Amino acid sequence: MEAKLEFNIQEKGGIVKITLEGQLDATNANSLLEELKKLTDKNIKEMVFFVKNLEYIASAGVRTLIFSKQKIGKNADIYLIAPQDEVLEVMKMVGLNNFLIIQDEYNE
């Protein structure tokens, strides 16, 4: 069964806003990753993942976040905005909450 993911990426002035909806897992993480890779040479200061409507995140999805941190924004802040409980819990259980800034809202 193909998990459904919809995503939208916008970059402006070093700030990348990524909206994720649905389910991020092995079947679709690659397409997201391919899009994110296009940002590797840009000078990114902030990456903001809007995940209010992201229902769950599997290993592959977590890897895309790690990729974001390591390849795109080594010096950037990575935000996770309004994660659902399930997604937030996964982040905590695998120890990713350290390098993410987790907030309910994003203030421009």
Add this chain to the structure above:
Amino acid sequence: MERIDIYPTHEHEGIRFRRGKPLPFGATIVPGGVNFSVFSKHATSCELVFYKKNGKKPYAVIPFPDEFRIGNVFNMIVFDIDYEDLEYGYRMDGPYNSELGHLFNKEKILLDPYAKAVSGRGVWGKVPDWNNSFQYRSRIIFDDFDWEDDKPLEKDMKDLVIYEAHVRSLTRHSSSDVKYPGTFAAIIEKIPYLKELGINSIELLPIFEFDEFENSRIDEETQERLFNYWGYSAVNFFAPKVGYAATGKYGMEVDELKNLIKILHKNDIEVILDVVFNHTAEGNEKGPYISYKGIDNKTYYLLTPEGYYYNFSGCGNTLNCNNPVVRNKILDCLRYWAADYHIDGFRFDLASILSRDQNGVPMANPPLLEALAHDPILGKCKLIAEAWDAGGLYQVGSFPAWGRWAEWNGKFRDDVRQFIQGNRDVVGGIVQRLQGSPDLYSDRGPTSSINFVTCHDGFTLNDLTSYNEKHNSKNLENNQDGENDNFSWNCGYEGPTDDPAIIKLRRKQMKNAVTILMLSRGVPMLLAGDEFCNTQFGNNNAYCQDNEISWLNWDLVKENKDIFRYFQKMIAFRKQHPILRVEYFDSGHNETGLPEISFHGTKAWEFDFEDPSLTFAIMFVAPANKYGTREDEFIYSAMNMHWEMHGFELPELPEDKNWYIVVNTDMESPEDIWEKGEEKRLENQNELLVGSRSTVILIAR
């Protein structure tokens, strides 16, 4: 810079690949692809089989070209793999001749012995699809966990207080009050409790991938399923048990376990793994093909001359641990857990099997044990042996150690149990156990002795004082399974009772046991839940019980807070007194002019080591210089396991010192144990009355 020298040279069904590297074994991410490498001495050909995640049918089968085999190793690099969505296995062809030990079957899809993650049992207890021809599926993992500044804690062995726990039992009960019961993640929520108790090392029952459905069966009466609950039966040695991870269903068990270890370390708690290398989950001749049996049966298992499995493990098969290939696999495995998971130590189940040669005969210098003892990567890991096996080998005190191996001291358990029960004949043993068992470990030191009264295997401490007989009928083996010689005593009634006298005696006996444990030199180990009277309802072999028999009932912490408090204060007492935590058997006269350890009868300085007795006392005298304390320390403990009260004449102290009472197991909480600084001065400094079946500890101030 990306490498340009690794490029595909071959193509098969649209999959591009080239020659690989024979080392390391397993699947390793390399630039542009994945290197696959697998050993088989007797296979004639090998195929790599690729599935999509949860796929029923393979999407690709790539035969290894013969020129890709170097020696007995098949290897290739496959390009453009979506690692996250891949599950892989091998198919091997070769002879089928059971008399020669060969069981090749080219239809079977086999798990990679070096798989770092295994899918197929993602959620604990979820009945698998038995029609699926690929049950245990190798996965590729990433190496991107951020350990920050963590590393193994490398605590001194002498300072450990080990807490033995089953991942699921610890937090599965409804009283656990955790978000994801029964998981690695849930243990994090129990860390404040563990710190409050005072332990500094947690020893986890097996966490390598196993199949809880192995030999599982339904209890017709209750319709409950009995599981392979303890998991002493590895499917694979490199992958964590997915069903123990709350994130297992998302494929993140590796990260969840690493995160748990990192956070335990942050809280100054070491992690020891119970590892089972003596056998695998493939059972006997009739068992399933999972991995080794189909990859190279003759190499991996100990076989009789007729090709049958030796069964020194009691579990159907015996891993051929001293075969150089298998030995290296075990080494690779432990190095991996030490390096990639920051594991602090290992406890080897039925470790004596690891000393048997390829014909099953015990060796004087088993190469595997020697290699482990001297391994550079394991150089600071604790190595702990269960120094016996199910084939009759019993090596407590004689396990080949090279100065590195400690042992579960089964004699400690048996002597302490018998002594508190009132068996005067074991007093000579108790004298040894308190000193760290110099009779067993004279040339190795007290830290070779892991002291324990209870462990997962047998009665809980509460049940040790509540049952004379095992009550294992729920295991559906007609109460035939489990140990018969438990040295347990129900204190007058079999099972739970309202009788206040019996309840009081049981509590006293539990306190006596933990007092001897914490007072003894060597390394103490507690069974999780004993500190709050957890019960298994008389079951002394709960290996198959995934229910309230095994699950720790945390409501009991409130109900038995006196026992919890006693354990906590006794652990603290041990930590306060370095003379109890030593690496050498120093017992002779020291600079205080007194012996470091002395034994006394009811008369001071008079103790007949030959005479059976239920009353004696031990005194530790610690010079301040030697132990870095503010002043010389005196600890005197009188043990009266007789059913009558006895008076003990106290040894004389230096003029400026007086005896103060720390512990009296005859008293009710909170007067049974006094905190540091709160100890009560004895009115009579010459004689001490010790109640029936009681232990008293005094210190001098």
